[in-house]
Amino acid sequence: QESSDGLEEHHHVAVPAMVASKKKHAEDILTIFLEKCSVKFVHTDSRVEMLTGCLCSECWSDEKFVWACGKQKAFHVGSNSSCHQHIHGHFDVYKA
Numbered sequence: 001q002e003s004s005d006g007l008e009e010h011h012h013v014a015v016p017a018m019v020a021s022k023k024k025h026a027e028d029i030l031t032i033f034l035e036k037c038s039v040k041f042v043h044t045d046s047r048v049e050m051l052t053g054c055l056c057s058e059c060w061s062d063e064k065f066v067w068a069c070g071k072q073k074a075f076h077v078g079s080n081s082s083c084h085q086h087i088h089g090h091f092d093v094y095k096a
Contacts, residue, residue: 029083053077
């Protein structure tokens, strides 16, 4: 019989059962934003622009906001962190 030097006990590393995906990390964003989509915007100078991003459902459905700022302001092309910053403006809705 070989004697053990005990190294297997010191070098044991637990392997996580599951690694969270990016989509899992962004679940809180999907409470306010719709899934990523492409939207075509036609500007007043007839210029057409196709953008990929997320629609803020709160801003998009707010007629006063759309009238004052336009629909493009309700469409966010930034990263998850910029979407998180935008959610702060809708905190009452988000926490409900």
